[in-house]
Amino acid sequence: MFPEFHSDNLLEKEKTILNKMESNKRFIEALLQNDSISYQNFLKPYQRVQTELGDLVTEVSHLNSVKNNEESQTIYSRLLPKLSEYYTDLGQNEEIFSALLKIQKAEPTLNAEKTKVLENEIRDFRLSGVGLDKTTKEELKNIRVKLSDLTNQFSQNVLNATNAFALHLNEDDVKGIPESDKNSAKQPDGTYKFTLHFPSYIAYMTYGENREIRKKLYDAYCTRAPENGKLIEEILNLRDKEAKLLGFETYAHLSLATKVANTPEEVISFLDHLALKAKPIAEKEYSEIKSFAKKLGRDSLEPWDLTYYSEKFKKDSFSYDEEIYRPYLEKETVIKGTFQFLEKLLGVTFKQANTPVWEPSVLCYDLLVEGETQSRLYLDLEVRSEKKGGAWMHNWKPHFEDENGKRVLPIAFVVASFPKATETQPSLLRPSDVVTLFHELGHALHHLLSKVKEPFVSGVNGVEWDAVEFPSQFLENFVYEPKVLELFAKHYQTKEPIPSSYIDTMVKAKNFMSAMGVIRQLEFAKFDMLVHKERPTETRVQEILDQVRKEIAIVIPPAYNKFQNSFTHIFAGGYAAGYYSYKWAELLSANAFYSFIDKGVFDLDHASHFRKTVLEKGGSSNAMNLFREFYGKDPEIDALLRLNGIAA
Structure with missing residues (x-):
C-alpha cells in the first residue's frame, strides 16, 4: 500500500x-x-x-x-x-x-x-x-539556476557556522541550568558542551546565570555566517531582475501573484495596523521586565539578558517554570496522547507501522479515517548533529488518482529538534516543544487528510502561501486547553497526571509577554516585504532593518547583530516576501480555533465540517473561499488580538 x-x-x-x-x-x-x-x-x-x-x-x-x-x-x-x-x-x-x-x-x-x-x-x-523572447527566457533561466545555488549556499553557510561553534563549560559555568539540559550537554570528560543548535542555545540563554557566557553565545548566534551578507545582496538583486523580466514592479509584487493578499501595500497596512495595537502593550511588557531586573540588581537590560530575566519574571509572576513540566511531557507519551486528542477532535486514528526508517528514533504511523487507511506519517523528533535545526513538515507523496483511476495515498514527514533521549533519561519536552509538535502535525494533517484527486492541488500542494500556516496554527492553539493536556501530560516515572494547578498556571502564562512576541514577528515580516520592494545593497539591507526596528521594535539590538545573515526563511526558504503569512494565516486560525472553543472543544459535527471544508480540500480552491465555507463569513481581527492577549 x-x-x-x-x-x-x-x-x-x-x-x-x-x-x-x-x-x-x-x-x-x-x-x-x-x-x-x-x-x-x-x-x-x-x-x-x-x-x-x-x-x-x-x-x-x-x-x-x-x-x-x-x-x-x-x-x-x-x-x-x-x-x-x-x-x-x-x-517556458x-x-x-x-x-x-x-x-x-x-x-x-x-x-x-x-x-x-x-x-x-x-x-x-x-x-x-x-x-518572452528567447534571449529573455535564457536570462530568466540563468537567474533561477543561480538563485537556486545561492539560496542553498546561504542555508549551508548557516548550518556550517552553527556546527562550528561550541563552548565547553565547567560545573561553575552551568549554574541555574536544569538537570535535563545539563544531562544533554554533559561530555565524557565531565565538561558541558553548549552550541548554537537551538535547544542547546536557548537552554543557556534562558537559565544560564553566567552573563558573560550568555553574551558569548548571543554574539556568536547573531553573527553567524557573515559571508551571507554579500549573498543577500546577490539574491535580492537576482530576484528583482527576475520580477522585472516577468513584468512585475518588484519581487514583492511577483511573490504576491500566488498568494491571497493582493499588494505589498495591503500587507504593510495589515502589519502596521497590528503593530499599532500591539506596540503600546509590548512597551508596557518590556518596562515591567526592566523593573523586575532592576529589583534583582540589573540596571541595564541587554539583549542577552532578555530571555533570562523574562523567564525569572515569568516564574515570579506565575510561579511558571517550563522545567517543572518536562517530566510530565515525555516524548513517547506526548505522541500517544496527541493521537488520542486528534481522534477525539477530528475522528482520525493512528496505528504504528513497521517499516524501514533512516534513524532508530524515527517512528512511523498509518492514519485511518472511519476505519480506512488514508495516509502515512513519519516522525523524526530528536536533535542530531547531522540534522538541520528547527522543525518542519515535508510532504513526500500527495493523495491523487492517476489517469487510470489508480489511487495514490499521501505520505509526510514531521521533523523537529527536541531534546535527545539519553541512557538515563527519555526525551522530555517543554510546553513550547509540544506547541511545535502540534504546529507541524497541523501541516501534516492538511496534507494527509486530502481527498483531492488532482496531485497539483492535493494536500498542501497549491495552497496559497499566506494560508498554508492556517491548519498548523489552528492546531497548536489547543496545547493550552486543559481538556487536551489532561490526555497526555503524565509524569514519566510515576505516571501521575499533571496537577491541575500546573495547567492553570500554564494557561495564565500563555500570553506572558505575547505582545513583544507579536512585535518581533511584525518586525521580521515588514523587513522581508520592504527588502523585496527594492534592490538593496548589503549596506541598504541593514538600513532598512534599522528603520523597521525604529518603527516597530521594542528592543534594539547592538549594531553588530546581523540577524539577516541567518534569516533562512526568506533567503533560503519559501518565505521571500511572504513572512507576513504567519500573521495573515493566524487571523484565519484564531477565528477557526474559537469556533471550536465556543462549542466545548470536542464537537464531531463541527470537526467533520472543518475536515470536509478545509483539510480534505487542500489547495483545490482559494483558501479564503474555503475559510468562508467553513466559518460562514470573513475572519475578524478581534479573534487574533484575543488569541494574543491583546485588547481589541
Missing part, C-alpha cells in the same frame, strides 16, 4: 532523478503529439510524471536535511542547478502552454479541482516566462 523509504544509496537516487528528468521530457513530448489534447489525456499523466519526479527529489532533499553529510551536500548541490534548469525549461515550454490554453477553451465545464489545476498552471507558466 505504501512504498518503503530507503536512506542508503544516494548516488543511485541521484542517477534515478537524472534519468527521470530525461524520461519525463520524452514522455511530455509524446503527450503533445496527441491529435486531440484533453485534460484526461494530457494534464492527468503530466501531473503524474511531475509528481513522481518531485517525490524522488524529496527523498534526497529530506536526507540532506536529516542525515546531512558531505555526500548528501555534494549530491544535493549537484542536483539543484539541473532541477532548476529542468523546471525553468518546462515552465510554449507547446505545453498552448496545450493548456486549448484545454481551457475546449473544456469549460471541468470540475472545481481540475479548473484550479488548469488556472494555476496557466498562471505559473506566465510567471515562468512563457511568451
